[in-house]
Amino acid sequence: MLVRLLYASRATDTSPEAIDAILSQSRQHNPGSGITGILCYGGGIFLQAIEGGRSAVNELYGHIQRDKRHQQIELLDYEEISERRFGGWTMGQVNLSKLNTSILLKYSERPELDPYAVSGKVSLALLEELMATASIIGRA
Structure with missing residues (x-):
């Protein structure tokens, strides 16, 4: 059974190296677990959607909750899904500094x-x- 989990958190280390390390770790770990998703980061805040099997997604979310690089973790949405929306990304990335703010x-x-x-739906x-x-970016 596929699920999608959406959460927000605040970064404890906002350096580009720390953010790159999170993305790199995700891209290495996720394919073997069947996890896909997208990470949006800006202003010290992470917004991440994670898709995959229920057990794998739940296990990853538990790991994120224990990860000292995240604080104020809040579950925004969790649902069973029939298909992935972010299936092309082991972990896509949004560069908010280059984004048109009207979006x-x-x-x-x-x-x-x-x-x-x-809301989580928004x-x-x-x-x-x-x-x-x-x-x-970062379709890897």
């Missing part, structure tokens, strides 16, 4: 990433639009 403003009160201030719609507008 963010479409989904929130201010033109900044703040999944804590909107955050998922944002990720889907970022995917549709080719704002996702």
Whole structure:
């Protein structure tokens, strides 16, 4: 059974090296676990969608909750799915510094990433639009 989990967290280390390390680790680990997804990072906040088998996704989320690189972890949405939306990415990445802020403003009160201030469904719609507008990099 496939599931999609969406969560937000705040980075404890906002250096580019720390963010790259998280992406690199995800891209190495996820294929063997059947995990796909997308990571959006900006302003010290992570917004991540993880898709895969229920056990694998639950196990990964438990690991994230114990990971000292994340704090204020909040589950935004969890659902059974019939197919993946982010199946082409072991872990896609959105570079918010190069993003047209009007996309963010479409989904929130201010033109900044703040999944804590909107519903999980709104955050998922944002990720889907970022995917549709080719704002996702790192298809690896």
